[in-house]
Amino acid sequence: MTTASPCEPLLAALHALLGERMSTSEAMRAHHGHDESCHADALPDAVVWPHSTAEVSAIACLCSQHGVPMVPYGAGSSVEGHTLAIHGGICIDLSQMNRIVAIHEADLTATVEAGVTRMQLNRELRHSGLFFPIDPGADATLGGMSATRASGTNAVRYGTMRENVLALTAVLASGEVVHTGTRARKSSAGYDLTRLLVGSEGTLAIITEVTVRLYGMPDAMSAAVVNFDSVTGAVDTVIQSIQCGIPLARAEMLDALTMQAVNRHSRTDYPERPTLFLEFHGTADSVAEQAAMVGELAAANGGGGFAWATRDEERNKLWQARHNAYFAGLQLQPGSRCVATDVCVPISRLSECIEATYADLRHEGMQAPLFGHVGDGNFHLMLLVQPGDEAAMAQAKAVNHRLIQRAQGMEGTCTGEHGIGIGKQPYLAAEAGTHGIAMMRAIKLALDPAQLLNPGKIFSY
Structure with missing residues (x-):
């Protein structure tokens, strides 16, 4: 596996291509060599900011010619070291590729560049009656969310990025551009290359455009907070709700210590007990019916003190408190x-x-x-x-x-949404098995034989 540092001819070629959108400054390298994980910082040798798929292709061609690693970068919000340049090389920051290419309202799809964030897309959609539901908490980029197969608070109703990415444009290590999938709702055409790249953590290709599913905004949305005597009571309420066929839109559980941290951080006054944050989507009648059924189940499991939020500003405040749980926890x-x-x-x-x-x-x-x-x-x-x-x-x-x-x-997984990155590599072999890892390696070497794309992530070579 190459660990080559950029040579002067490569840096000169990148500067000629991008001008001031290439930097070797210590501050920029340090910013891109750090993420939200506990892993040691690892700085790239240079950072570039492409503005198009063609520029990403040109960057990849140059890096490939010089045998220099490439590390795709979105918002830097990963927690498993995905964007750390552990072998040096060029950090390709896609945040300036932030154009919404097309919104097809009648087809419930949108095509965006990789640097578009989920909140940016939803702001663009706010007058259309549509929304994009995948919500990992951080205002991550759609490219990064695709690369890590992100999910979040809405996954129980709307699925993860795996179910919501229809098509991709991506650049291989060689610089070749590939288009996977279509805007059609389903396909049986050949290998599912879209799903291959979704969750590949930048090790197989650099995602530059994403076509995603959109959903109609529900007629009614209602959120609730309910506290419990025990974590088991909270969890069992959600499980029983799902088993009864109640279509929960969101179901988040925070334990007593987390609620204590949330109250301090967000200046809220929730009871510091195990708590469910719930949301229901549908018509006014169906939302009321769903809420009543969950209320009965909660009461039977030691739940009480329901607090309801139906107005947008109330719901947003409630869910912002939930999204702040990670940063609130750090302040403990x-x-x-x-x-x-x-x-x-x-x-x-x-x-x-x-x-x-x-x-x-x-x-x-x-x-x-x-x-x-x-x-x-x-x-x-x-x-x-x-x-x-x-x-x-x-x-x-x-x-x-x-x-x-x-x-x-328990027949579960070492990572439900963060991905493998650096930190979960020892556990992937146990989960995928010897032959599964061998298959992954074969795919990696077929698409990136010089191992230049985000080397050292997912598994060792």
Whole structure:
């Protein structure tokens, strides 16, 4: 695997192509060599800002000719080290490729450049009666969300990026441009190259355009916050709601410690108990019916204190508090970094997995905020570590290791939405198996034989 640094001829060629949209300054390299993870910073040798697929193609051609790694970059919000240039090379920042190419309202699709963020797209759609539902919390780019197969709070109703990306334009390591998929709602034409690239974490191609599904804005939307005596009661309410066929739009669980952090950070006054954040979409009558049914289930599971939000500003405030849970959790130990976890298990095993995780934390004498997208069996444990505290880091990694083994033992996965990146590589082999890893390597080498695209991510070569 090459670890070549850019040579002067390559840097000169990139400057000739891009002018001031190429930088080797320490500040820019440092900014792009850092993410939200606990992994050590790793700076690229240079950063470039293309404005078109043609420019990305030209950059890839030059890097390929000189044997220099390329690291795609979106908003820098990853938590598994996806954008860290661990082998140096050129960081390709796609944030200035932020044009909305087309919105086809009648077909419920939109085509955007990779640097368009989810909030930017929804602002453009606000007068159309349509919206894009995938909401990972951070205002991530659509290219980055595709590359990491992101999901988030709406996944229980609308699915993940895997279900909502119809077509892609991408640039291979050689500089060749490929177009996968169409705007048709389904296809049986050959290998599903779109799904191959969605979730590939920039290791197979650089995504430059994305065509996504849109959805009609519901006639009525209602959100609720309800607290419980126990985490098990909260989780069981969601599971029973799904089993009863209630079409929850969002179902988020925050434990008592997370609610304490949220109250401090967002200046809210929610009860500091295990809490569900719920949302219902549909007609006014159906939303009322869904809410009543969930209310009955919640009451039977020790839930009470329903607080409702029906106006947009109320709902937005409620969900902003939920989205701030990660940053709120960090403030429980100011200056700390987070060993992020995001296991996902079959929903029937979710309560069991969470309770076993709490038992492990008690055994270790640790406290850690726990929250997650319980409607699809995905939850996060925030293991907070002060930089330089090697003993605490080792303890956090050991807890995470046991959590992942626990989830995989329940026929779950080591990552429900963050991706593999650097941090989850040791667990991918157990999940995919020897032959599965061999197949992945074969695909990687077929598309990127010199291993220049985001090298060192997903698995070692």
